[in-house]
Amino acid sequence: MTRELAALPTPALVLDLDKLEANVERMAAKADALGVRLRPHLKTHKCERVARLQLDRSRAGATVATLAEARYFAAHGVDDLTWAFPVILSRLEEAAELARRCTLRLVVDSPEAVAALEDLGRPLHVWLKVDCGYHRAGVDPEGDALVALGRRLAGSRRLVFDGLLSHSGHAYRAASPEIARRVADEERDLMVRAKERLARLGVEVPALSIGSTPAMAAVRSLAGIDEVRPGNYAFFDYTQVRLGACRVADCAVTVLASVVSRGRAHSVVDAGALALSKDAGPAGGTATMGEIFADYAAAALSEDLRVVSLSQEHGILSRPQPVGRRLRILPNHSCLTVAHFDEYAVVRGEEVVDRWPIHRAR
Ligand SMILES: Cc1ncc(COP(=O)(O)O)c(C=O)c1O
CATH class of the missing domain: 2.40.37.20 (D-serine dehydratase-like domain)
Known part of the structure; x- marks a missing residue:
């Protein structure tokens, strides 16, 4: 009706469908042109109809912020989800239960979280979170924890190491698109260097996952990166206009x-x-x-x-x-x-x- x-x-x-469709297509085309998989963050909309538009176009899985979102999108057929939040130890049983029904990828940045995941004894997928300059969560890419946790995950007989993951939330503090581009370039370079550092120590990093909407809007090359996870781009807002x-x-x-x-x-x-x-x-x-x-x-x-x-x-x-x-x-x-x-x-x-x-x- x-x-x-x-x-x-x-x-x-009010959701303007013409604009949503154009935004989804533009970001997917940009990811294609940059040679990276697009794993959109669905927390922006929390709506399977919007997810369907995005995933019909990019088909490389999706990102969520909460277990509730993960359950909801899994129930609507999204079968590959990264829960891009430092894993909550009191929710591990729930995460393991959901991982029976879809590929659920968890994120860690502490030895406590890795130990708790190993104790579960399930072949869970795990990303190691790297701090690329936002200073919210993640290990220092030049510190000892990167090597210690990377080694432990890559060598785990129980867990599946997915690679290194970062989020350039500090691109929201960029005063111009040029500065946002610099943030994006730094995130890319720092992640590639972290992977090379681990490789020199015999630790293989299967993939690098990065991104935010302002960094993705500004960046021109993502050589060495495997996937990106912007979310806000589906709708944008006045903050993105100002940036x-x-x-x-x-x-x-x-x-x-x-x-x-x-x-x-x-x-x-x-x-x-x-x-x-x-x-x-x-x-x-x-x-x-x-x-x-x-x-x-x-x-x-x-x-x-x-x-x-x-x-x-x-x-x-x-x-x-x-x-x-x-x-x-x-x-x-x-x-x-x-x-x-x-x-x-x-x-x-x-x-x-x-x-x-x-x-x-x-
Ligand atoms: C870990 C992580 N990845 C990706 C994103 C998506 O970034 P944006 O909201 O700029 O699109 C967010 C957003 O907060 C995030 O926290």
Whole structure:
């Protein structure tokens, strides 16, 4: 049953199918051109319909952030999943159980995690996480732990060593696409060097897996790398626009909201922190909690009307607007925005053509 966007109750999460399809194709074509497998991160959308579009095109498995996501996508036929999160020791039995039904690849960066996986006595696939400069998780590529853990995994009679995995999340701190390219180049070079260092010590690294959306948008060569795991690229968002990773016209997800109250110098919409998230986007530029389209079809953002602050359900706008006015908000971070909704209103132009559920269980 189709319906006009203008008749949709708010707040609603709107997914522009034309833009999604173009983003999926563009990243897949870029991975092809760079000679790497694309293993998209599905945490961005948590939706098997979006995954199907991506995996029909790239067919190299997928990435998830939680076991709940892994279970959901496995139940929908995704049979090769990397759980790209340092493995949670209290969830190992669940992971091993899921690994009976699909190829589940786990991530470690500690001797404790390797020991716990070995104790399970199952032929689990394991990536060794390397810190490529983000400094969130992973072993130092020049330190002793890389060699100690790499040796242990490669020599394990129980575990299957998949290789080295990194995530260039610090590309989100890049002030320009040129700096993002430098981050991506450094990630590539550092991972290739880590593999060569292990090879010199007789430790064979089967594959190198890297990536983030801003690094992938900027990079021009991935010689020596086997696979990439961007996720946000399916939707993009205002953060990616600010980083120069995409145009406003590429952003596929918006929040449709209504003005519910008008003050003297501001107004209130029905999209607060539990619709948009409190992600403030990258530092620098005009502070915003969400940009507002002046003209969606022309991909034009308003110059002076934006979301300036958020409470749980209230979004505060920078200027008074008539009660009842409907607005499309471009979120700072689409992944966190999506995780607050139960479904997408899928649109082609102004027409709602489908509803796709979002699996946000944890
Ligand atoms: C380990 C890992 N790999 C890949 C990604 C995907 O990166 P992006 O969200 O920039 O597409 C993330 C995102 O947080 C991640 O944590």
